[in-house]
Amino acid sequence: DAGVTQSPTHLIKTRGQQVTLRCSPKSGHDTVSWYQQALGQGPQFIFQYYEEEERQRGNFPDRFSGHQFPNYSSELNVNALLLGDSALYLCASSLGGLITGELFFGEGSRLTVL
């Protein structure tokens, strides 16, 4: 049973560039949430996708956008990268768009912005 998979695992970008991160949810799950975890901090909620729509959004600027595909996989896009965007980006999956805190997380994509 495949868990949540994310790619790439590590990447380095420079300020002003754009990045796309990808996530495949756990088999049978249809809801994807994205979190940002800075070093030494807890994860911060970016947004959640269900039925190919953004359902909820945390306190992140419009530079952060996403997409969900019909196969439930998802992308996170960040434009005009800032140094402060350096973090571990975590994808979490769940079922049915339900309100649940029982999330299955991937191992994350480590983004470094120089």
Added chain:
Amino acid sequence: EDQVTQSPEALRLQEGESSSLNCSYTVSGLRGLFWYRQDPGKGPEFLFTLYSAGEEKEKERLKATLTKKESFLHITAPKPEDSATYLCAVQASGGADGLTFGKGTHLIIQP
């Protein structure tokens, strides 16, 4: 604004030495409180969900409890493999579905 504060930030114990981790929270209506474990370089792993004051959940050497203001994660006779960062998170009723996490407690169990 929902807030979660975890203490201590770091805790070093000897193998077999029991202790408790604290999670204090402020939320406009609690839908649920969650405990996760995170190993270095990995994503968080779900441990427990607590919904109402007085509720308790157990799993192996871990036991989570909940009051109206805080939650405790009790670790009984820990082993080195229990070393990890333990994260507490809350979900508010009527607000965004996303979880609000604390910064975590970094636990080290020495053999």
